[in-house]
Amino acid sequence: xxDDGLTPVQRYVLVRLMINADALPFKLFGSLTxxxxxxxxxxxxxxxxxxxxxxxxxxxGHDRAVAELGAEPPLRAGTAGETLYATLDFIRRLVEHTGTxxxxxxxxxxxxxxxxxxxxxxxxxxxxxxxxxxxxxxxxDLAPRPGDYIALAALRAALAGVPDPQIDAALIDLNRxxxxxxxxxxxxxALTAEQRAAAVNIGNQHKHxxxxxx
Numbered sequence: 001x002x003d004d005g006l007t008p009v010q011r012y013v014l015v016r017l018m019i020n021a022d023a024l025p026f027k028l029f030g031s032l033t034x035x036x037x038x039x040x041x042x043x044x045x046x047x048x049x050x051x052x053x054x055x056x057x058x059x060x061g062h063d064r065a066v067a068e069l070g071a072e073p074p075l076r077a078g079t080a081g082e083t084l085y086a087t088l089d090f091i092r093r094l095v096e097h098t099g100t101x102x103x104x105x106x107x108x109x110x111x112x113x114x115x116x117x118x119x120x121x122x123x124x125x126x127x128x129x130x131x132x133x134x135x136x137x138x139x140x141d142l143a144p145r146p147g148d149y150i151a152l153a154a155l156r157a158a159l160a161g162v163p164d165p166q167i168d169a170a171l172i173d174l175n176r177x178x179x180x181x182x183x184x185x186x187x188x189x190a191l192t193a194e195q196r197a198a199a200v201n202i203g204n205q206h207k208h209x210x211x212x213x214x
Contacts, residue, residue, distance in 0.1 A: 004043070004109065005063075006035060008034050008074035008077065008081070009029075009031045009036065010032070010036055010039070010040055010061055012031075012043060012084070012190040013029050013032050013040065013046075013066055013069055014046075014057065014061060014064055014068065015041075015053070015068050015084070015088065016028075016029070017046070017055060017056065017057045017061070018057060018062060018065035018066065018068075018102070018106055019106050021103075021106045021107045022056070022107075022202070022203040022205075023054045023055060023056035023202075023204055023205035024054060024055055024056075024190060025052055025053070025055075026048070026052070026053035026055055026077035027052070027053075029055070037055070040055075040061070043060075044058055044060045044061070044186045044187070045055040045058060045060055045061030045064050045185040046058065046061050047185075047186065047205070048203060049205060049206070052061065052204075054203070054205055055205045056184060056205040057183070058183060058185075058202070059149070059183050059186065059188055060186055061186075062102075062103060062183075063181065065101045066080075066128070067156075068085075068088055068089055068187075069088050069089070069092035070088065070089050070092040070093075071085065072085070073085035073212055075104050075208070077088060082120060085168060091105070104178045104179070107176075107178050109205065119194060126182065131159075131162060131166050131167065131169075131170040132170045132173060132174055133154065133169055134159060134162065135159070135167070135171065136174075136212060138158040138159055139155065139212045140155055140156065140212075141212070142155065142158060143212070145211045146212065146213030147211055147212075148182070148211060149181075149209040149210065149211045150209065150210055150211070151195060151198070151208060151209060151210075152171075152195075152199060152207070152208055152209065153192075153194050153195045153197075153198035153208075154211075155167075155210060156158065164184040167200075168200050168201075171200045171202075171207075171210070172200065172202055175202055179212055179213050180208070180210070180211075180212050181208055181212070182202060182207040182213040183207060183208075183209050183211075184198065184199075184205060184207055184208055184209070184210070185208040185209060186207060190209065194207055196208075209210075
């Protein structure tokens with residue numbers, strides 16, 4: 001695990017965001033002080049929005065959170081902390097055994113209100129699924145290799161003629177797929193006006209980068 005001097009609370013916050021696989025309100029992290037929140041942002045691990053404050057992992061932050069799988073619990077973690085890290089070690093072994101990427105593992109969600117063994121009839125093709133297919137095709141053309149991140153600004157340019165609301169709706173649906181990853185740009189100051197305008201808002205968080213596969 002990196003020796004980067006994070007406090008136990010900061011480590012717990014990164015783990016909670018990794019498990020949730022989406023932005024969370026800052027009010028859920030009552031033990032995270034303002035200076036420690038800013039520290040996570042400055043390190044490039046987290047991006048934060050204002051009014052209300054939400055936190056979300058960057059790719060760098062996700063990689064740092066993954067390092068907590070199998071890590072030793074912080075000193076004086078207590079029973080709760082020891083239990084958490086025993087669970088994380090179990091997850092590490094499960095991930096290694098199945099060959100599942102940690103990001104895909106934590107993005108997995110069981111569909112609610114569906115019979116466990118019932119076969120679902122294939123859904124008819126719709127305009128929404130057509131846009132999703134075009135997004136996947138455009139990504140394949142733009143990305144050097146599967147799993148590489150591309151800017152949503154480049155994606156929208158490649159989908160010229162498709163209305164932005166349709167692209168937004170398709171990206172929000174695709175975000176639920178285990179092979180699709182939408183994340184914020186870790187260096188917010190480097191964003192151009194075009195890149196900011198191209199972002200899609202998911203979970204009250206602007207996402208600027210897209211990766212598909214792996």
